Amino acid sequence: MKLEDIPRLSLGFLPTPIEKLDRLSAEFGIDLSVKRDDFTGFGGGGNKVRKLEFLMADAVAQGVKVLITTGGHQSNHARMTAAAARKFGMKPILVLRGNSPAVLQGNLLLDHLLGAEIDFLDPDAYFTEINPRMQHHADQATARGEKPYIIPLGGASALGAMGYVAAVKELAAQYTAAGEAAPDLIVAPVGSGGTLAGLLIGCALFWPDTKVAGIAVSGSAVPFSERIAVMANAGAELLDFDRRFDPADIRIENDYVGAGYAIPSLEGNAAITKVAQAEGMFLDPVYTGKAVAGLLDCVKRGSIPQGSKVLFVHCGGSPALFPHAELLTQDRTN
Known part of the structure; x- marks a missing residue:
């Protein structure tokens, strides 16, 4: 079955924009952009x-x-x-x-x-x-x-993962229209795994030279790579796509969870403040704060090489900032 043949209802305000993060790019030595899926709109937006x-x-x-x-x-x-x-x-x-x-x-x-x-x-x-x-x-x-x-x-299911297969198709059209080469790497937060499964399938179909990396924001009884491989393989079968995904080939960074899921981390909170003040963009303490902290640390450690063209998927979540107002304003001086 082709992607276009799978029943789909229009909910999102699509396509969402791609934003260049020039100040962070200059500071960290990479070409960093963001797919603003916090702007999908419906129901407050998000991936x-x-x-x-x-x-x-x-x-x-x-x-x-x-x-x-x-x-x-x-x-x-x-x-x-x-x-x-x-x-x-x-x-x-x-x-x-x-x-x-x-x-x-x-x-x-x-x-x-x-x-x-x-x-x-x-x-x-x-x-x-x-x-x-x-x-x-x-x-x-x-x-x-x-x-x-x-x-x-x-x-997180094979059917749900089709949303991010379609997102990569959308991205490929946007980059082509802008006359830009595909990114070297797409980075996204990983909680339940469906977004990453869809990105893996979508890149295999539309951007075969682009790699995918997930930054885990929670622990998992079953390794994320195994869970995501199951979903990605089921999604590929749904699309009659002759491609199989091996857990060993799925990149998951597991060092940025902090104390646990939905528990803000010092590094994630620092990333929230840094991105807000450098780029005027808001992250959240559950997903995107920890994921950007992980992305930037991978650049510092060299596992994302200098000069790489990187696209971060902003999955939304700004309402989760407000319950943590006291924690996030501990540096307040007036």
């Missing part, structure tokens, strides 16, 4: 909009009435899934890792405004309870006569 264009086409075709997904306390994916549910007349149910807070801030505030039903799971029990809890909500919906649809964490 998950691209995945939802394919996942929602499947849900709408099935006549779904209850859309169920999961994520962290400040999940961008959960927020955008709730928005997509409302756009297509569905009820959103979000099963989130973390205890119910006294005040809803950041993405949780937006979830509330969207009228999502939020089911908070104790962080220690989350990974054992998450699938049974989502299935419980699905069973309840079925009992009410409402068709449910469960979207996995981060929209």
